Amino acid sequence: MQDNVYREQIAADRATGYRMEARQVSKIFGTHKALDSVDFGLLPGEVHALLGENGAGKSTLIKILTGAYQPDGGTIFVDGEEVHLTSPLQAQTYGIGTVYQEVNLLPNRSVAENLFLGHQPTRFGLVDRRRMDREARVLLKRYGLDIDPSSELGAHSVAVQQIVAIARAVQLSGKVLILDEPTASLDRDEVQRLFEVIASLKRDGLAIVFITHFLDQVFALADRVTILRNGRLVDTRRLSELTRTDLVRKMLGKDIAFSGSTSLEAERAPTELLLDFKGYGRKRSVRPFSLAIHKGEVIGVAGLLGSGRTEMARMMFGIDPADEGTVTLSGKEISVRSATDAIGHGFGFCPEDRKADGILGDLSVRENIVIALQGKLGWFRALNRDEQIDLAGQFGEAMDIRAASLDMPVKLLSGGNQQKVILARWLATDPAFLILDEPTRGIDVGAHAEIVRTINRLRDDGMALVVISSEIDEVVAYSSRIVVMRDREMVAELKGEDINPAVIVQAIATHGEHSEIQAEVTA
Amino acid sequence: MTRIPLARLVNTQTIALVGVLLLNWILFPGFFKIEWQDGRLFGSLIDVLNRGAPVAILAIGMTAVIATKGVDLSVGAVMAMAGAVAATLVMSGQPGWVAVLGALAVGLACGLWNGALVALLDIQPIIATLVLMVAGRGIAQLITEGSIVTFSDPTLVFIGTGSFLGLPMPVVIALALMILVTLAVRKTAIGLFIEAVGVNRSAATLAGIRSRLLLVTVYAVSGLCAAIAGIIVAGDIRGADANNAGLWLELDAILAAVIGGTSLLGGRFSIVMSVVGALIIQAMNTGILVSGYPPEFNLVVKAGMITLILMIQSPFAGRLLTWFGRNRRKGAS
Amino acid sequence: MNRSLRPLLATVIIFLIAYAAAVFQFPGLLSTRVLGNFLTDNAFLGIAAVGMTFVIISGGIDLSVGAVIGFTGVLVAVLITWLGWHPLAAFAAAFVVAAAFGAAMGLVIHYLEVPPFIVTLAGMFLARGGASVITQDSVPIDHPFYSAVSSLYWRLPGGGRLSFVGLLMVAVFVIGAIVAHRTKFGSYVYALGGNATSASLMGVPVARTTVEIYTLSSVLACLAGIVFSLYTSAGYPLAAVGVELDAIGAVVIGGTLLTGGYGFVFGTFVGVMLLGLVQTYIIFDGTLSSWWTKIVIGFLLFLFIVLQRLVFAASARGDRVAEKA
Amino acid sequence: ADGMTVGFSQIGSESGWRAAETSVTKSQAESRGINLKFADAQQKQENQIKAIRGFIAQGVDAILVAPVVATGWDDVLNEAKEANIPVVLLDRGIDGPEDLYLTSVASDQVKEGRVAGQWLVDTVKDKDCKVVELQGTVGSTPAINRKKGFEEAIAGSKNITIIRSQTGDFTRSKGKEVMEGFLKAENGGKGICALYAHNDDMAVGAIQAIKDAGLKPGTDILVVSIDAVPDIFTAIAAGEANATVELTPNMAGPAFDALAAFKKDGTVPPKFIITESKLYTAADDPKGEYERRKGLGY
């Protein structure tokens, strides 16, 4: 059996000496086996990609390897010696540095402190701030980041925070560096720079674990891959032995068809005008823009991180209401001054920051799905339990949400499944206009394809969508038109022939003097 | 409602309540004796219900507030204000029902004020309600000029000491309020919205919940509950004691909600369990009373009991229990 | 300027304006006597508020400080007066008891996952009850050491007195500020308040830090209790009732966020002085009845938090503009 | 005393009696043309000390203090002495050197308890009598002293025993609640012969509890308490209470008199001006007493 093949492989690798190894680790949450007797070995000087669908157990394995969770079974070895890791602090003493999924840093503290917390340089027993800032500056230079290390971390963009998290982990990792979806919110340049750093660490003999849903990045970086599915080990092998299709098949347990450019521009001929934003803008936020959106149309929004795409979306949805311009819905002027207004007009909005603005962590999957519809119905027309179960079941199935039960708290779902829950939430309100802000961030290949398919399907059903995404290939795949944001201003509207990656990159990159990221990254 | 299985009524709160009651019974054998006297039930158990009613009523409002991740420190002072207003109104010759309405209006106004500070000015609830906690008692004293305004208005006295179907009026009111509020939050979407706002206000707002309106409403309900409790307490002693009415009761109400399993971090809540929590506290107080221990031990006993109850409820104890369970099963197999 | 310093600056400015306004009405408020009294009379509150600042920055709350002050006073008084201990030995004993008490609360908060509000409320009942079990009476302390220390002061020009306890409070503030802003422990406290999950994943020893925070708060409350007993030369089980609310008020007025993660020890100092100013102003005015006193204090509290809110909002807006420019 | 400025540090406003004391003090000051500076301490000694320091800083002519607790006044009163400001204690005494204050106008709280106890001894004669006691706030001076005095008075009578004693916090509602507990615990109150309450408010609450339990207060259970607030006279008139011991709210009158004399020609008043602890029963025109008191701000 194939099983035996990789067991042999593991035996061979074990002989060469693992830096870190997990043998037969299991983790049970309630009744759900998140990890089931998984073996995982890390060789010095390798980049080891850990792959799998959302909810496969990747993050759980990481948390066990770093002492954040205690395994329910199995053992962990560092340099051949059995260890009992009881806390991340202890893992740090073994030279294991980690970037967990969803930036886990302290927005209320300075950049330097986030880099050095627990290891601050001291003088006479007191933290030597000046030295800490100096060292932080040097450290961040390596990643092309020139920011004031004494500034508050929360004042910086998610991308900067991500880089700080990586820098911290690298600086703590003497032996092992673990990166759980580090590139989810980085742009191309930043990813490139990260890869350079990883390559140099690899040359220094560090063992590196790398989790991502971007297969391109896997092929660009990894030496070996380990694939998990439903908490079980599927395979560990050298990447060179696998093709892309093999990889996807092993992850999903089935083949998927990549949904490239499915529909042609001709088929996307605009139909009825749904929404017409005219001179729509908000002081100190988004410069006035005009945009007409038709039924059955997807408007892709491209732009650098921090270019104001999220702000535009929030304005359209009335969270930060516009203070100039007008918007008409099917010819009638409407006012959108709050989320409630927007929902009343048939809008929906999947926010970018899932944890902060999206999920209701302690509430059940069911309640998370029905909440927007219930919000629309108001206080007194309550959906009873049966109706809730029906709705949740129906839309949960439509989005293929993998949850042990619809009554479990949504915070226990994996990131990708949480995203699907939020999509399901909006679909349940049967919106005419849906805004999606980075809907595919942190989502596995399978789900990614599904979401792209869903977008296409919704469009074909006559819904109007605005989709913000940093993945240009993806934007191209479903957009009828693409608007480009730069420096909080809509700078271009592309259609037809222009919807191709080269033109978009060109439009984005055309010199944007004030772009925050650029200012930070250069120098 | 029919679907609530009996098993749901067996939980740490009810077990704790039964435990405390049994303890009282051991300390005082006549504890469970209930007699019919002058057309009403009479006995220590009835006292527990009757004396627990004001805190239970406060806890009803408080639970909703806590579920939104807030807290209302002003309820004790609002009680004093409501009592003072009701008493001065009847003393100035107004009929009882006007006094009751006046007191309720004061409670509502206080709740709206708190809600406005929390929801509109985004002030942290603990501090926002601290303002009224301090100033409110002053206002109550201003109304009564520091003295106890004694009255004999039949309406107010009936609310405080009357009985209905043999049960003391405070108990009837608390029970009615509990059922009413439970239905109001569970038969509408309000309960879900409260939990959603408590768990993640930003996400709830984005999902179309009018979180500001909801917060203001919840604080208003808490203010109303406090006013009702204030009327009861004043009616009970036939006087408005602005200096002492409701003093420190906000802490008891918060405690009741927490013992009832509502987390101070917001989210899931149960009105009924909070009422049970209030009864646990009162059973403790009554137990101390009938036990005959010197009063200087009161606080120590109370601290010990609270710690014990919270320990039983803590997730840690839960984990310990499942761990024991697992081991036992292992041992058996 | 660092944007996190703005609320602090706001508090200082509000204090200065309020003080100037008060002096304008009652010039007597400017005397060294009044200034000296500010330090002496608020010494115990200030010391307790330093501990409270740490607790609140870590995202917790400690309702037991007033009761610990009362308990400490009683314990010290009983040890000195009834059992004839030397005050220093009594202090040492009190510190040990308080540290154990705080540590126990920290352990319960961390391991039993009971919210601090409730744990410290039970702690308050326990300490207050424990004190009245020991004695219900106020126990006077008559010891040469006590009279020596409590009459230790430096005369300022103009009749004011700079007392030992006043200076002790200032010292505690200085040390507190250094610990908060310049030690690893301090950074852990802020980390816990910022985001406990992140902190633990970043390797902050959450259990140890939590225990240390509540131990620190209790120990400082104990020191405040000793100061209180020096101040009154007695121990009384009902002493310092409600001081926890004053301390919380001072901390919040000083610009520390109750949600944790942000705050300044120095801000708390200004907060304590502001509360002191309000009280002194009311005393100088001398016309407010009991109830008007409460109403005015509540109103001023309201005024301060609203002002602070406005400053906060303004500074947040200012930031976004600045970044855009 | 004309034009004199006097600072008054009051404990707070925790009871009707206290409010009456405040309002009587204010009206006494007004009638004598004294400029009264009032400071409410909200039940906290530290606030009282602050207030006294504040008065000293303002240079008042004299200071009245109603001390919340007996200990801890030496330092601040020394400061007043150094500043040559005479201090008069109201309503409660302090532990400390007598030269720190000009005089103390107060009732004898132990005596109040004793008078109440003596009344009971005289009333029940040698009948067996089980007494329940409603104490004031745990640890407060009046609670301790009134308990002590009462126990002294009944010490000689073996037939009188205190069977239950709990705190009612000096409040009406706690008085009622605790009395309910006593009644239940003592077989519906059948075993109880008398109630001794440390203040009238608790007694008024307890009377209602006794009535609710189907007993007649004043007859089935004797009621004796302390303070002589208006409401207890209503009860006495209705036969529901038997006796109360007066604690006059007019402590300031004698204090101002003493101050005026002292300021005028240095007349040193006696160190302790003890107000009368008069016993009132149904024989003392309770209706009239009620009328006399109701305007005093109780």
Ligand SMILES: Nc1ncnc2c1ncn2[C@@H]1O[C@H](COP(=O)(O)OP(=O)(O)OP(=O)(O)O)[C@@H](O)[C@H]1O
């Ligand atoms: N604390 C928890 N309690 C209960 N279940 C949990 C918990 N943490 C994770 N799970 C469950 O364990 C499974 C594995 O989750 P994990 O986060 O490891 O997935 P993942 O592979 O990292 O997915 P993603 O790519 O979406 O991040 C999921 O089904 C999740 O719902």
Ligand SMILES: Nc1ncnc2c1ncn2[C@@H]1O[C@H](COP(=O)(O)OP(=O)(O)OP(=O)(O)O)[C@@H](O)[C@H]1O
């Ligand atoms: N809460 C905030 N406080 C201060 N500045 C902010 C805040 N939120 C966003 N910004 C700034 O506003 C600008 C636009 O942000 P926005 O989130 O709209 O950009 P975006 O194109 O959606 O980028 P991203 O992909 O990172 O979300 C950025 O420069 C960002 O730093």
Ligand SMILES: [Mg+2]
């Ligand atoms: Mg993951």
Ligand SMILES: [Mg+2]
């Ligand atoms: Mg964005």
